Amino acid sequence: MIVEEIMNRDVITLSPSDTIEKALHTLLVNRIRHIPIVDQNHSVIGIISDRDVRDAAPSIFKASTQALELKNEIHTIMSNPVVTVHPMDFVEEIARIFYEEEFACLPVVRNDNKLVGIITEKDMLHTLIQLTGTHVQSSHIEVKVPHKPGILPEVASIFGNRKVNIVSVLVYPYKDDAAYKILVFRIQTMNPLPVIQDLRTAGYELLWPNNIPGPKS
Incomplete structure (x- = not known):
């Protein structure tokens, strides 16, 4: 998934010469938390x-409600230079920027730093929900597998044999053991027991659910 697919294209902006008072009003009226600051060419110069x-x-x-501080121009308080992303960047890659830099939003720009959108923490969380399939009624299964080529289609074939639709698949490291991986499946069935039994019969270790006994010998 790329940034262009999840970014907000309807971005409210201000110019560096606008006042802090105007910025405060804009934030409150539009119920937003960030405003990119752009020049006359719509290039991002601050946030x-x-x-x-x-x-x-x-x-x-302070006694005065018309304090001079609010009359100052935005360029006096804006952050710059601004970290930006491109519409064709992968969402998984910019998630690292959000995490490492502790940003709450990122402007999206094309050539010449032209603003074309904005992406926020909320957008990222919504995307994570979609990628993990938690927005769809489904069952969650975690399988510990050897870290070797071909293991994913091998395990997935068990779901296919049962004609069970896979909503999402994630791959995680298994603790500090590089010899194993965890495959996390969300499948569209409210009765995962037959698939669980098939997985155990095939010799796979289930980390979740782990309270359902395997087949009797």
């Missing part, structure tokens, strides 16, 4: 967050 605006706003203990 502000609701936290930036709160930090720049006057204290509630």
Whole structure:
């Protein structure tokens, strides 16, 4: 999945000469947390967050409600340079940027730094739900397997033999043991018992569910 498929194209922006007061109003009215700052060519030159605006706003203990701080221009508080991503970047790769840099959003740009969208933490979480198949009524199965070529289609064939549809497949490392992997399947059946028994009969170790006994010898 690429960024272009999940980004928000309807992006609210401000110019560097707009006031902090305008930024505060824009954040509140639109119920958003971040605003990219663009120049006359719609190129990203900065970004502000609701936290930036709160930090720049006057204290509630000040007598004047028309404090001069709110009249300052946005460029005085915006963050720059801005980390951006491209529409053709893979979602899995930019997830690492969110995690390592602790960002809450990333502007999406094309050539010449032109803004074409924005992607947020919420977008990433929604995508994770879709990738893992948890938005579909399904059963969850985890299988410990040797880390060797061909093991995924080998295990998947067991589901195929039962005519069970696989909603999603994920592959995880098994603890610190590089000799094994964990295959996580979500399958469209509310009665996974026959498949579970087939997996055990084939000699696979189930990590989940692990409270269903194997077939009797």
